[in-house]
Amino acid sequence: MEHIISVTVENKFGSLSRVAGLFSGRGFNIESLSVAPTLDPSMSQMTIVTSGDERIIEQIVKQLNKLIDVIKVVDLNESDFVSRETALIKVHTRPEDRAEALRIADIFRANVIDSTPATYTIEVTGDPRKIEAIINLLQPLGIKELTRTGRVAVARESIRSTGMQAKKIARE
């Protein structure tokens, strides 16, 4: 089963290779991995999409926790979460296709962020199914280049705790 694991690590030289090395060394799957600094620049946030049965996921979480540079590990599948991915798609556009390309972008609420006489570069954000869908539709026009960020995800705040937080903020 697919799991999304959110990992907070020390933002320092070598952290990424320790995490990546753990996955390759122990034969765990890694479908996508995205990493960027957090609000606190001394830490980085990784979102790892992986898969495996319950025991493998338990091992992945434990092994990640064991890495000295790892500060926090959350298996997002244990609660509700939202996830998004961005893709940049460069499509070939013959003059007669340009309107079609724009229409498809419009349907998916995607933006054209670069344009040349023969190409559009389209930016689209959404869940993986949405990305797959727009790619399928754009394919007949001819995709010249495609790059995807991999997923990022965050746990949904439960209504109750948000309420409490709001109260706390109000008090402060």
Place this chain on the structure above:
Amino acid sequence: MKLTGAEILLECLKREGVKTIFALPGGVVLKIFDILHQQKDIDVVLTRHEQGAGHMAEGYAKATGKAGVCLVTSGPGMTNVITALADAYMDSVPLVCFSGQVPTSLIGNDAFQEADNVGLSRPCTKYNFLVKNVAELATTIKEAFYIATTGRPGPVLVDIPKDVSMDKAEFTYPSSVSIRSYNPVYEGNKWQIKQAAEAMTKAKKPILYVGGGVVFSGASQELLELAELTHMPVDMTLMGLGAFPGEHPQSLGMLGMHGTYWANMAMHYSDLVIAIGARFDDRVTGKVSEFCPHAKVIHIDIDPTSIRKNVNVDIPIVGDCKTVLRELLQILRATVNGDQRELRKSWWNQIHEWQQANPLTYQQESDGPIKPQYVISRLYELTKDRDPIVSTDVGQHQMWAAQYFKLAKANRWLTSGGLGTMGFGFPAAMGAQAAFPGRLVLCIAGDGSIQMNMQEMATAVVHKLPVKIIILNNRFHGMVRQWQDLFYEGRYASSYLETTPDFVKLAEAYGAVGLRASKPTEIDAVLKEAIAVNKPVIVDVPTYPYENVYPMIPAGGCNHEMILEDPPALKSKQIGAGQVAPKDSDTILTA
């Protein structure tokens, strides 16, 4: 006052209480060696190969329980020590390895003797550091010792570029460290401990399955009390030998692939397995799906990843063995009321039956070829009163040593368990001898494995480390030959060594003492002579080349389905010519 990086390193080592380091110099660490040369607090043991330095540090650590320290140069120095780091990582040995690195300005330029030390060692160290600024050196070293020795111990590498060892910085040594992302758990969960205590008092057929974690945690005393209080039998893993007295009536000896018949049967038929500081290695579990089919499992380990990695666990307790056992004992002392002996009477009867049915045996004829088991039995009888430290290499001799040398105490057994590193034994013994100059240190080796780090004999002679090496010389890679006999129809592909050197002359060539026992009747006298010498000694014992280690659970087999002796086909073959028949004269020929 400002100190150079090299001086800072020295000061840090002193403050960590390091007395001995094992080292081999090279271009980028010369500044460090220069500083070490001008002081008397720390002994520098100059090894002949960096792998030797690493294993010596391991032997030092296993015998003392403190971190072993080694120092190597960049490039090949680093790649040579990798085997020792990987070995220490598998066996949880606290080690701090300092490696030299090319100057920071040259890193990544393919400079002379440059290697990506941090990259190379990442998968085989608990953690590693590249120090880019001398101002960070002291804190880094403090963290390195802290990480190596706390939690589940392991090797840590500190990579020091040449310029960092020469640059100057203000020296202050932090008195403590805290790393926000590293907080090993020592206290076990109280509720789980209570559950475990309850299960232990109720179980009719329990068994304690004890590993190296008990040794490193120093929990032997607690284990002894627990076993005696609850009258439970104790199985030890290869790494756990010595954690519980081998001669104790409740000791069942080693379990696993070459464990005793009764230890494995007791595991298989138990109703409660209490794993303490052990990790359910494949050499212990055999076929996982049929491992301990009737048992509930309690697993006490400081490393959460060990729990439920290979087998399902009913009561997991993450914590330090010693701390958790103390908690357990507190509960059990109050609840156990002397009826445990009665409760487990039929279990013990069963175990005794197993013990009588298939004891460890070998046939030694007084005028026949020397049997390796006999040599180890005699060595044990002749030395047990002196509380020796025993190291082994890897292979048949290692398993016989585990079966026949019954250790009384922890930290006396130096062996390579997880990685199975041939060539480990001799340097490890030297490391232990360096830590305890007055003690008797024995190295039981094979003729194959001793040759993997033979060069360290020069180190042993120079540094006056009077290790006694007993070579069980069968002119084979014996364990390989055994597998070829059992599973490859006796085709001895590259397992027959043909000519081994004359170890007696070899010892003498190094300035050590060489002895040989050629007949069973000579064993005692030769061993006694070796023990009496205050110099490194090699005792060469030509042994019967076709002896196999039993019991044996074939890889992936079930624990209760052991091979107990040579299959008939093999027996008849051995009497015949065999495929490659080593001549009895082989050893003599080279002598």
